Amino acid sequence: MIWNDEMETLPREALEALQLKRLKQVVERVYATVPFYRKKFQEAGITPDDIKSLDDLKRLPFTTKEDLRENYPFGMFAVPLKQVVRIHASSGTTGKPTVVGYTKRDIETWSELMARSLYAAGVTKEDIIQNAYGYGLFTGGLGVHYGAEKIGATVIPISGGHSKRQIMIMKDFGATVLTCTPSYALHLAEVAEEMGVEPRSTILKVGIFGAEPWTEEMRREIEELWNIKAIDIYGLSEIIGPGVSIECEEAQNGLHIFEDHFIPEIIDPETGENLPYGEYGELVITTITKEAFPVIRYRTRDITRLIKEPCICGRTFVRMDRVRGRTDDMLIIRGVNVFPSQIEEILISTKGVLPHYMIIVDREGTLDTLEVQVEVDEKIFSDEVRKLQQLARKIEQNIKETIGISAKVKLVEPKTLQRFEGKARRVIDKRKLFNGGK
Amino acid sequence: MKVEQISVFLENRAGRLAEVAEILGKNGINIRALSLADTTDFGILRLIVNDREKAKEVLKEAGFTVGITEVVAVEVDDEPGGLAKILTPLSEEGINVEYMYAFVEKSRNKAVLIFRFENTDKAIEVLAKNNITILDGEQVYSL
Numbered sequence: 001m002i003w004n005d006e007m008e009t010l011p012r013e014a015l016e017a018l019q020l021k022r023l024k025q026v027v028e029r030v031y032a033t034v035p036f037y038r039k040k041f042q043e044a045g046i047t048p049d050d051i052k053s054l055d056d057l058k059r060l061p062f063t064t065k066e067d068l069r070e071n072y073p074f075g076m077f078a079v080p081l082k083q084v085v086r087i088h089a090s091s092g093t094t095g096k097p098t099v100v101g102y103t104k105r106d107i108e109t110w111s112e113l114m115a116r117s118l119y120a121a122g123v124t125k126e127d128i129i130q131n132a133y134g135y136g137l138f139t140g141g142l143g144v145h146y147g148a149e150k151i152g153a154t155v156i157p158i159s160g161g162h163s164k165r166q167i168m169i170m171k172d173f174g175a176t177v178l179t180c181t182p183s184y185a186l187h188l189a190e191v192a193e194e195m196g197v198e199p200r201s202t203i204l205k206v207g208i209f210g211a212e213p214w215t216e217e218m219r220r221e222i223e224e225l226w227n228i229k230a231i232d233i234y235g236l237s238e239i240i241g242p243g244v245s246i247e248c249e250e251a252q253n254g255l256h257i258f259e260d261h262f263i264p265e266i267i268d269p270e271t272g273e274n275l276p277y278g279e280y281g282e283l284v285i286t287t288i289t290k291e292a293f294p295v296i297r298y299r300t301r302d303i304t305r306l307i308k309e310p311c312i313c314g315r316t317f318v319r320m321d322r323v324r325g326r327t328d329d330m331l332i333i334r335g336v337n338v339f340p341s342q343i344e345e346i347l348i349s350t351k352g353v354l355p356h357y358m359i360i361v362d363r364e365g366t367l368d369t370l371e372v373q374v375e376v377d378e379k380i381f382s383d384e385v386r387k388l389q390q391l392a393r394k395i396e397q398n399i400k401e402t403i404g405i406s407a408k409v410k411l412v413e414p415k416t417l418q419r420f421e422g423k424a425r426r427v428i429d430k431r432k433l434f435n436g437g438k
Numbered sequence: 439m440k441v442e443q444i445s446v447f448l449e450n451r452a453g454r455l456a457e458v459a460e461i462l463g464k465n466g467i468n469i470r471a472l473s474l475a476d477t478t479d480f481g482i483l484r485l486i487v488n489d490r491e492k493a494k495e496v497l498k499e500a501g502f503t504v505g506i507t508e509v510v511a512v513e514v515d516d517e518p519g520g521l522a523k524i525l526t527p528l529s530e531e532g533i534n535v536e537y538m539y540a541f542v543e544k545s546r547n548k549a550v551l552i553f554r555f556e557n558t559d560k561a562i563e564v565l566a567k568n569n570i571t572i573l574d575g576e577q578v579y580s581l
Contacts, residue, residue, distance in 0.1 A: 376447045376480070376503050383445035383507045383554065384536055385475045385482055392479075411480050413449045415501050 001249075003119035003151070004112070007260050008315045015316060019263055020054050022288035027051050027060070030294055033078045036071055037296060057263060057286060058274055062297045065098060068238060073099040079292050089137040090237040090337060097137070100237050101292040107146065109289055113243035113258050114147020120256065120313070121208050121231040122249040123177050125152030130170055132180035132188075133211065133335075135159045139241025140211055140335070144179045147243065153177070160184065160335075163191040170202055178207045181335035182214040182222060182230070186366035189225040200227040206249070208233050210242055211335040213323050219252075232322060238298055239285050245320055254307045254319030261289045264320065265297070266306050269327040277308045282327050283320065301327045329427060331361055333368045336405050340426045343372055346398045351391065353379045356414065362430040370407040372399070375414045439562050440508040441575045442490050443552070446483040447503040450476065458483060458497065465496045470581050471552055473539035484539070486511075486552065488579045509554045510561060511573040516542055516549045524551060527568040533561045543581065550578070 002008050010018070028048040030037040040061045041047065050056060068076055073096075077084065085104050089097035102110065123129065129148045133140030141159055148155040156173055158166060160180065166188055169175070178185060185207055189199045204226055210233035222230045234255050235242035244262060245255035257264050262285050266275045269282040283300045287293075303326065307319040331338045340359055348354050356375040361368060372395065374380075382388055392409040399407040448454045455474070462469060462485075470486040487493045490506065497504045514520035521540070528535065534556040542549050550573065555561035565572055 378503055378505065381445070381447050381503045381505050383443070383482060383484060383505055385477060386536075388480070388482070389477060411447075413447060413454075413501070414503055 001119045001122055001124070002314065003116040008116060008256075008258075008317065010260065010316055012316055015259060016054055018260055019288060020051075022260075023054065023057060023263065023286065024048065024051050026286070026288050026290075026294050027296065030078055030296060034076060034294075036067065036076060054263070057265070057297070060286075060297050062272065062284065062299050063295050064299050065238070065301070068098045069096060072096050074101065076295075077101050077292055078294055079103055084292050086142075087137075088139045088142075088237050088241065090139070098238060100139075103291040106240075106291050106293070109261060110143060110240050110243060111146040111150045113240065113261065114143055115150040116147075116258065117208070117233055117243050117246040118144075118147050118151055118153065118177075120246050120248045120315075121177075121206050121233075122229065123148075123151070123153060123206060123208075127176045127206075128154045128156065128174055129177040129179060130156045130158055130166070130173070130175035132158055132160055132166060132178065132184060133242075139235070139237045140179075143235065143241040143243055144208070163188055164195060167192045167195055167197055170204065171197060174203055176203055176205050178204055178226075178228070180207075180209065181211050182209040182218050183212065183334065183363070183366055183368060185209055185222050185226070185230070186218070189222075190366055199225050202226070204228050206231060208246075210234055212332040213325070215322075234320065234323065236300060236302075238293075238295060239287060239300070240290065244285065248311060248313035248315065250313040251311050254311070254321055256311065256313075256315045256317040256319050257306075259317045262287055264306060264318065266304070267299075269299075269301075269303075277306050277318075280305045280321075280324065283323075299327075301330065303327060331359070331427065331429065333361060333370050333405055336403060338370070338403055338405070342403055343399065346395060346402055347372075347374065350395050350398055351380055355380055357426070359427045360430065361427070368431065370399075370405060371410055372407055373410045373412045376411050377414050439510070439572050439574055440558065441486060441511045441552070441573070441578045443507050443509045443554075444485045444487060444490050444493050444497075445505045445507055446485070446497060447505075448474075448481040448483055450478070450480060455481075455483065457500070458502065461496055461500050462487065462493060465492060467493045467496070470578060471539065471541045471550070473537070473552075475537065484537075484552075486578055490579075507554065508558055509552050510558060510565070511578045512551045512553065512565060513548050513571040513573055514551065516547050520549055521551065524565070524570055527564055527570075528561065531560075531564045533557065533564055550581070 031048050044061045083103050084101040086102040089099045131144045135141030192199045207228050207230045219230045231247050233246045235244040245257040247255050265284040266281040275281040283302045283304050284297050302323045304320045304323050358373045360371040395409045468488040472485045475482045494504045536554040538553045540551045
């Protein structure tokens with residue numbers, strides 16, 4: 001099903017003409033209003049007048065997460081704060097989050113994109129959507145919420161957590177659509193079974209899952225367990241939130257990027273060179289309609305490829321493949337972005353020294369687990385059990401407060417942690433979602 | 439009046455304790471007293487040895503985290519009520535015991551109690567005031 005027939009099936013030629021027009025506008029606007037962009041363009045010897053074709057986009061400098069961090073909190077906003085009606089944020093590599101803003105029109109754009117996404121997944125106003133994405137600074141909850149209201153569906157804004165209550169409400173309210181992270185969908189199936197509710201017996205028909213990487217195997221498992229269609233959705237707060245791209249229910253093969261609002265590119269993460277269609281590389285996105293927080297050639301750090309072949313659903317937008325991994329060390333644990341450097345900062349701030357540590361991510365059953373192993377050296381050692389246990393609990397508490405997820409801290413003997421070429425290897429991700437996917 | 443105790447951090451892994459014992463044995467270090475505190479993830483081995491400097495050195499060399507802590511050794515008659523005679527005055531004075539362990543000297547019919555206090559100096563004061571025999575380091579190391 002297509003929400004916006006005109007835009008979503010626009011012939012490529014017309015679409016590209018529209019993209020160029022909008023690209024010119026946004027480049028002009030950021031040049032005029034955001035000192036960061038003006039400076040970067042000047043350093044690259046480029047003015048807005050140099051953008052004559054879509055191909056000229058390549059000449060513009062990249063924008064990175066570090067750039068956003070350096071301009072914390074509102075330095076990248078292209079409108080005065082009084083025009084900003086909403087602020088969201090995502091965790092960054094340090095304690096400071098990445099802050100994004102929306103004007104009234106940006107919220108409308110986002111709602112439109114989420115309305116399109118829901119329609120692509122086969123959701124209509126007849127549906128009851130159990131929205132188990134987190135509400136708050138995270139874009140997931142409110143993103144789905146506004147799209148759902150726009151198409152006239154019934155939203156249950158249940159947010160994440162309280163799994164037993166989720167099952168009870170799903171059953172009692174007759175939810176037909178579930179939106180959450182894929183691993184949470186698996187977890188909910190387990191909880192349902194524990195409660196004596198057979199997941200396949202619910203009237204749920206579609207799940208829209210995202211905010212973390214998942215595999216075809218997980219999709220099959222979720223579809224089988226719940227007897228639903230599982231649709232992959234992609235987005236990130238720096239671009240707009242969920243609704244950057246989504247699979248269509250017809251093909252379930254690649255996520256259509258809403259190209260009338262975003263221009264995607266795939267680059268070699270090492271050289272920054274553009275790669276042709278079909279090749280895996282880092283996804284780079286330019287927003288061409290956003291007002292408050294436009295980004296030019298934003299490096300998402302997500303590894304995927306672009307598929308140009310037309311899709312059976314009729315949309316003319318290019319598709320991106322499932323995200324295969326990251327170019328940086330960011331971990332996505334239960335849908336939450338976690339950087340090893342955040343753990344490092346917590347360790348330093350808890351004890352005043354940085355012990356050797358190792359982060360171990362695993363999946364027990366269906367839930368991601370985070371264990372931080374901390375080497376007990378003479379600086380943190382105590383002959384009293386109580387003091388060591390207090391230290392471990394304190395680190396756990398600080399992780400929970402700073403990052404928002406529960407971790408287990410395990411104290412280990414020194415030099416038991418693997419050293420990697422003289423340097424400690426910091427992360428072991430045992431989940432192995434993709435084998436050599438890059 | 440104080441005795442130096444060696445503490446060793448141990449992961450809960452099979453054979454770790456045996457390794458410590460072996461290293462000490464190989465280096466001719468005699469263990470006078472020991473206690474092991476354990477949790478689900480780790481343990482702390484506390485030792486009184488005849489040569490603590492050497493013990494610390496060889497254990498560190500073997501990669502263990504080793505600490506030296508001051509504890510108090512008290513001698514009592516090896517008879518019923520011996521421990522209570524010590525603990526009662528301490529508790530009356532509000533002295534906290536972090537942990538303790540004990541061993542018996544067969545030859546002299548005495549028991550030796552090793553205490554780790556929150557406030558060691560204050561504890562020694564109270565013990566002395568109550569005429570309790572406090573052993574000094576050399577006495578304990580050479581028992």
